[in-house]
Amino acid sequence: MRHLRVLLTVADTGSVSRAAATLGLSQPSLSAQLQRIERTMGIPLFERSPSGVEPTAYGRYVLAKARTVLAELEELRSWTAQLEVCEQPMLLRIGAVPGPIAAKLALSLRRAFTSLRPESETEVYSHAEQSSLALLRMIDSDRLDVVVVEQFAGHELPVLPSVRRMELVAVEPVFVALGDQHPLSGKAEIDLADLAEESWIIDPLLDSGESAHLRRACQRAGFEPRIRHHATETTAARSFVASGQCVSLAQATSREGLGIVVRPLVGDPIVRRLDVAWSSERFAENGELVRLAAADAYLGLVEYNDSFARWWETHPEAHPAIG
Template identity: 45%
Template sequence: MELEFRHLRIVIAVADEGSITRAAAALGLSQPSLTSQLQRIEKSLGAPLFERVRTGAVPTAFGRSVLAKARTVVSGMADLRGEPPPVPASGRVELRLGGFPGPLLSVVTTRLADLYAQQQGPDAPRPSVLVHTDPSAAAVLARVKAGRLDAAVVIDYLGFEIPAVEGVRRAVVVPREPQFVAIAEDHPLAAHETIDLVDLADEDWLVDPQEDHGGVGPLRHACRAAGFEPRVNHQISDASSAREFVSTGQCVSLAQPTSTEGRGLVVRPFTGDPIVERVDLAWRDPCPIDPVLLHQAVRDAYLAIVDRNTSYSRWWAARGALADPLA
């Protein structure tokens, strides 16, 4: 069987309704007909999409993967037709949220659900948040502009900001977030509370080529101000591989201050904060979630991860601040 657009709608309806019976009613089909079609879809894909349980139907791990792709296709088609993004038949609000890789978005989704319940009442269906990560802020903002994302949490290096994107609104969440450095735990500087950038003049550096400027622009600027040219010998996007190179002492790299230490590496602040970025919330009107509520969720989530790194917890206590809430 060749998979068709209508089959994606069936899969999404079953997931949103949590029941084949309710999905059939929402789609105007009989239950036997929908069950038969779903079985053919699963046979075509080669694995079950849903686990049949006493309370209805729950997506399998494979089903969740297929659902993420199906929602992207259906939303993209709606955008091409100039239609509003599809709303789950259950009436549950759906938010497509983008951002940079790291722990923040996971905490945002949890905090957003709590704030939404407080605003709408405990009996209101919790919002469904679909997440897309990309190390490039420009790429994420382009997806928001195109309507493929509703909102995003992005970072901008101060002095290397991404130009404003037409149709995309932005608000600052964290005005100043310092870049830290990741080094091997047995590095001679690992015992220091802060590290002078000039003390790393003889090190090889690792950058993520998918970041805006390849991560190189702000690094080169700061190193040149310190009197040396950095040796950028490794360009690696995979986080696991990057950690292996740093933890074995082959190079050092810039790191988010909320990065988790351990498994052979430590994350330390630079003396004087020579490389600083900003954390923003970006969104496209109309946004399925009130931007004021979303901004608060990002603020709360950020505060929740500050203490994941002891060095950053100390830095934040002395110099950290959040932007004012949206009015």
């Protein structure tokens, strides 16, 4: 934590000497400490110049993470302090892959546990995470309680002894997102082969296997996908698609609008499975309550996209656990 605060102070002051004064250290001492931190990270975090210091590209990434970690620590301290002066609430720490499921899951779990323990307040903390494996490990390390994760064939998630996991949706098709002015936007279904000349945008940090499935599906359709854009942030990705510069894969439960349409692919060439997982120790008595709350949350998403609502109605075999 001390090292993170040092990095942020150097970045915020723009000078090692000013940072040293702020931290109550000598400049040589802070310079030596900063060099040790950079050696530990294995890469320079700041560029030095006569006028001061500027973060490198990697340094900006580290600083962003540092701010998040310190903010979370401060929130944890604040929450702990509150527990000392009031009755402990029921705390649920949930996580999910990016998308609308996290918000629905939070509401469903709050309702479920409030009905189970009406005398105690139920608080929900949430965490969106691109990596399903990371979400499971956060349960294993007692940082989360309930998560919704995804997996693609050939990229199955490991079994962790402390984590109870059950199928939520056996088969969910992956759709495609296009700008609403795209020549194919008026079609009810889109043949993947018709996108052979399109540029694609993907999230380079996804470890679920989705990008590999995109490549294989395109190859089966007779072409190699032209992946020209990368974005880890949803708003940036949607802006690129809405501008007509590229297309992207999209969750079937994605909402349309703001220049975007979301359409199914003919034959469902790419599908994923969704599971709900929870701490087998903490919810040994309430596992079924968690599963039902997750199912309720997912059912609330089906109507988000008319195309998916029609698909859902005509494919009952894909979701036997929910019905």
